[in-house]
Amino acid sequence: MQTIDIEWSQTEQKVAKEAFDKAYEREIKGLMALVQEKAGAIAQLDDMWSLHDFLSAKRHEIDGKYDYRYSFLIFVFARLVKEEWLHINELEGLAQEKLAKIAALSRM
Amino acid sequence: MQTIDIEWSQTEQKVAKEAFDKAYEREIKGLMALVQEKAGAIAQLDDMWSLHDFLSAKRHEIDGKYDYRYSFLIFVFARLVKEEWLHINELEGLAQEKLAKIAALSRM
Numbered sequence: 338m339q340t341i342d343i344e345w346s347q348t349e350q351k352v353a354k355e356a357f358d359k360a361y362e363r364e365i366k367g368l369m370a371l372v373q374e375k376a377g378a379i380a381q382l383d384d385m386w387s388l389h390d391f392l393s394a395k396r397h398e399i400d401g402k403y404d405y406r407y408s409f410l411i412f413v414f415a416r417l418v419k420e421e422w423l424h425i426n427e428l429e430g431l432a433q434e435k436l437a438k439i440a441a442l443s444r445m
Numbered sequence: 446m447q448t449i450d451i452e453w454s455q456t457e458q459k460v461a462k463e464a465f466d467k468a469y470e471r472e473i474k475g476l477m478a479l480v481q482e483k484a485g486a487i488a489q490l491d492d493m494w495s496l497h498d499f500l501s502a503k504r505h506e507i508d509g510k511y512d513y514r515y516s517f518l519i520f521v522f523a524r525l526v527k528e529e530w531l532h533i534n535e536l537e538g539l540a541q542e543k544l545a546k547i548a549a550l551s552r553m
Binding site for chain 1: 473476477480481483484485487490493494496497500501504
């Protein structure tokens with residue numbers, strides 16, 4: 338993945354951390370509810386192995402997605418906005434340049 | 446795994462197939478109930494990944510365990526009896542020699 342070397346002020350770091358945690362919490366909460374729903378609907382063996390496949394994919398996805406290194410954060414936030422785990426407004430407090438980059442990337 | 450080259454009469458094949466299917470159904474049914482119970486108890490992310498690890502292990506175990514090749518069946522049945530998915534009485538109809546082998550192996 339490409340990285341962007343830019344500075345993050347202390348205020349921006351605080352905004353970023355809060356937004357990151359919020360998105361993470363939302364996605365995990367949604368995922369847990371979905372897993373419980375899928376588990377509740379298990380009627381045969383294939384359903385159980387489908388749940389296993391689903392968990393394998395999600396675990397891999399989540400592990401890769403929530404990368405809090407500052408050089409990746411612009412891309413991480415763009416993806417979270419695109420996937421609607423985060424609203425761009427929740428990143429208010431970041432420099433305009435960063436917000437513009439995130440917004441542009443989130444529309445790709 | 447060691448194999449045993451012995452003949453299975455048509456009657457024995459029928460008994461074996463029924464017992465095999467019965468054990469499989471019991472184990473799968475128990476596993477599905479357990480997965481639903483574990484999923485229902487998910488309270489945090491670690492619980493979800495524990496469920497994933499559990500499913501990975503069980504899928505591997507079940508795939509390996511239920512091997513219906515006649516050269517393996519004595520060992521398969523011994524394991525199923527040992528794990529209590531099958532009672533030795535449910536293999537009635539097999540030759541005494543086979544039952545003795547299964548019983549002996551199941552106590553190992």
